[in-house]
Amino acid sequence: MSITSNLKEFFSLGALDTRLDPTTAQNKRQQATKKKATPSKWGTIEFKFYYIVFIIVVPLMFKAAREASNETNPNYPRFERLLSKGWIFGRKVDNSDQQYRFFRDNLFLLCLLGVIHLPLRRVLTPVLSIRKRTHFDLVFGVIFLIGAHGMNVIKLSAHLAINYAIGKYIKQRKVAIWTTWIYGVSTLFLNDWYGMQKSGISFLDSGFKGIIERWDVFYNFTLLRMISYNLDYIEREQTLSIPSAKGGSLIDLNDRERLTAPLPLEDYNVFNYIAYVLYTPLFIAGPVLTFNDYVYQSNYQQAVSVKDKKRIFIYFLRFVFCLLVMEFILHFMYVVAVSKTKAWDGDTPFQISMLGLFNLNIIWLKLLIPWRLFRLWSLLDGIDPPENMIRCMDNNFSALAFWRAWHRSFNRWVIRYIYVPMGGGGSYRILNSLLVFSFVAIWHDIELRLLMWGWLIVLFLIPELSASMVFRKYDQEWWYRYLCGLGAVVNIWMMMIANLVGFCLGKDGTLQLIQEIFKSVSGVSFFIASSISLFVASQVMFELRQAERREGIDVRC
Template sequence: MPGRHCPPRRREEGRKETTDLKVIMGASSIFRNVYDLDTLDTRFTVSSNTPYKTVIEARNDATAASKERAAKWNSRLSSSSPSPSQSKSRWNTPEFYLYYVVFILAVPYMFWSAYDASKPAHPNYRNYERYLSPGWIPGRRIDVTDSQYRTFRNNIPYLAALVVFHPLFRRLYNAVVYRIQSGGQASRPTLEEADQRLNQRASFDFGFAMIYLVALHGVSIIKILAILYLNYQVATALPRKSIPIATWAFNIGTLFANELGKGYKFRDIASLLWGFLSGGLIDDSNSSLVHWGAWLDGYSGLMGRWEILFNITVLRLISFNLDYYWSLDRGSASPVEKKQLDPSSLSETDRISTPAQSKDFSFRNYVAYAIYAPLYLTGPIITFNDYISQLRYKPASLETSRTIRYAIRFAFALLSMEIILHYDYVQAIAKVSPRWAEYTAAQLCLLSYFNLHLIWLKLLLPWRFFRLWSLVDGVDPPENIIRCVSNNWSTLAFWRSWHRSFYRWSLRYIYLPLGGSSFSSLRDAARSVLTYVLVFTFVALWHDIQLNLLIWGWLVVFFMLPEMAAGSLFPKRSWERHPTSYRMLCSAGAVANIFMMMMANLVGFAFGVDGLRSILAGIFQHFTGYVFLAMACTVLFVGVQVMFEIRESEMRRGVNLKC
């Protein structure tokens, strides 16, 4: 009967609805995959003690025998991973429905306040208008007053070309010089094949490093290679017991010398030399030696001030020296053979801790590592042992699909930065030393808040771009940033997740050699605080030799103390019968922590001590400032509850990032 049949039009509408639903579900799945922790870095979802090759085997095995092997690996993975959290999800509870309402109201207001303070109608607009540039969003100008981001933004087309042509150039080099055709290698190459791969990649990295340095820094390559050679001699020519002290002395001295010498201009060197030769009796203005030095300074490449970004190279120089120093203890037997490990499938922990072979500590490999093009300018930082291991055996974590998703995620972050800079002019506002009293308390707070987000984004983008280049080239360095700056409430955890590769480097080469930390006794607590002070003093000086950053480093340590004290005074085990009360107590402490972290970072990277003092004075000069502060505390309290639940959700999946 006709009534039992669906009319053609209705069938078409049903198919269309099904298709639309599939498109929506597909887009949602892609979005989830792009923002999955595994896309960001496999280190976040797999234990650092687990070879990633076993994860792939467990994922891909299909036969009955393989399933048994996969189950064995899965049990091993679960035993090496943190236990899933037993807590129930709170996302669909009345408590969190209330939090969603707060978010719906607060987040648009935050964006509106920053936008309202940046409108042309604001009295301060005419003071900073000259710093704004034409934007690509119709009717809006863009604030690119920050020199770091402006430099990165202007060079994106050239950097994108490097990401494409550098790996292609490597393949051409392999095909011509080593007769290696692209198409991969055996799943488990022999030791001879692995050594050949190391030799081929290190030779290319060394040669490309020379070309790269000349293009970036011109004749200043002489100065850079001189520093590298002297550091290499510190490691290989001095007595073994002198290497650590000499390494730290040389490299910290290099940081200060680069700052004071302003890159060692050839003209200044020639002037000093002329003064020595002439005894200071003859003016150097007509000296041919000084003119020749000035002429050389004119060939300084694309980035004449090479010393500004050399700090990241200093970390690699220290890594090489100390990895070499520790390798002298290994004896004649190979650690890989002792532990009966598969050298082609090492975990990240084994790649870092297993010393490279004696022959690997050559000057060629050292320069190839220190000036590895994708990571030379900004990092992320990778240790020498890890670099050599990845040159010898391609990491199993390098998968094309993941790299594509990582690239999409980078593009979204770049788009976010561009949109914010079109509507929030906080950087231009701060540049003209404004009268903060002209802004409301809400505007002052939210301009400061967005300034921290812009600092976060301007660092995240280069770090992720250069890591993307490295992934495309076949080296997997650690991800530098795990959390959004708005998803941090703990000072200790913030340090672990911000510039993560530097944090891990600091652990290996400073924190652990100094004895780590322990608060079991007053004496141990005092020693631990001193350890933190030494670590953050180096971190501050490494960033830049400025008082603001030194104060920032000490403030970070100072603000860690209340959190450590609270953890001792209110241990979680004592509140097991009152989990909700404990969660609320932790949230209140977290709000205070967030304010302290904001102040420390605003001092170190934004306004300085005087600027922060002016902003605080502007906030508290009227009663409305206190009212807004109470509202801000409420919103932050809600935000912290969401942060807690995000981490609980990760724990339920067996992921514990400790940050």
């Protein structure tokens, strides 16, 4: 194989997740996708012009970010205190993001835990004659939880017990569903207000708190699994009450069929529940796997086989590549420290916008890297959860498509348990989206700025949905692609503003950026030039997706 072919395979969607591999798709679907694809435009004069724009603009973006966040910037003394000793060419590293610092500082311990967990299963399973994988997961998960959270396990156990009782013993289906949701969302508020406060019970307050005292930090992901168990059990119990739906094969189910796998009702027992919630490779941060999918892969038919060794190795290399990219950015662009200290006085609109953009890229990477490590661990253990990040953050032009590619397993969870039960994309699509993003914002953190972020996302969905409905009938016209490019520019600006408010610059920094853009001729010139660049980028993104369709891949994002 040529270098180009190897690189293409390395960065392909199929290398991330077999769910995205065209060779695993149904042939009819592949053929239909290929027929919709347009002829390649990579060699046209139009795209040769786009290549020139990329060669000029992308280096300027890196240059602007470095100038706004490096030793040469006059604001450097304001954020220098947040920098730490680095390991690349003697440079300091921006390790000031608390969330990523926890992962980065404990990476060795996490890898060591994986090295202990994987061989231990292979050794103990035949020795102890363990018939079901979930039995091992239960025991290892409990030991891991005690080591991680110490006496705080009692608090988490109380939540697990109450949730289990709600799903198992409330017989009225609708009451059980509503009680599950009310209790689940309430615990987010309760843990935010009281999670780390002293209980007044001496052995709880002064006892061993484990390696990770902040048990409440990981509770949000635990809650998703708790809700998944209850709703899967309630759905299965209802299905069994319908005579025509009692049966069903448990052989060769694909990833969609596993969501509603016809498991025997006895599989929804307390031991499988705890094993699922505490499954160690995915406990800390996911990716999110539904209860049905976990039990099916654990005890009936694993989705990962010996044939997948090459794919898992490529996935490992992709993880290492992303880890090194993150280290490079943290050593050469101190954008997180700048945003924390709001040290952007005197910077140009271009520089401020690049501070925001590279901050968003770091947020993308700081989530992608742990998720890929935990998913790699799970794949090596024989369980295949969905890939969370299937697109580079910068390779997005649609708000709708963006959320299909960002935290994909959570997106699938939300669609299954909230969006579809509420009616999906019917008459109340905007209202359902508002409900979804309100939950997503509260789930992330109990902060007004995140609620504002969620509501802004929904507000910005309206123009895209409206334009799609009006202009879809013209999709065969020559000018349709360029019109979509203009819409993409507007979408990208709105997505950046929403995410800058929610996760990077905050309301004050984003307002300052907007004011800097429109209060001067240079700012307006920057806005025009950047919009043209975004239009060029959108055309390249369109063609990348057409290239995927020519191979039979359409992931709708």
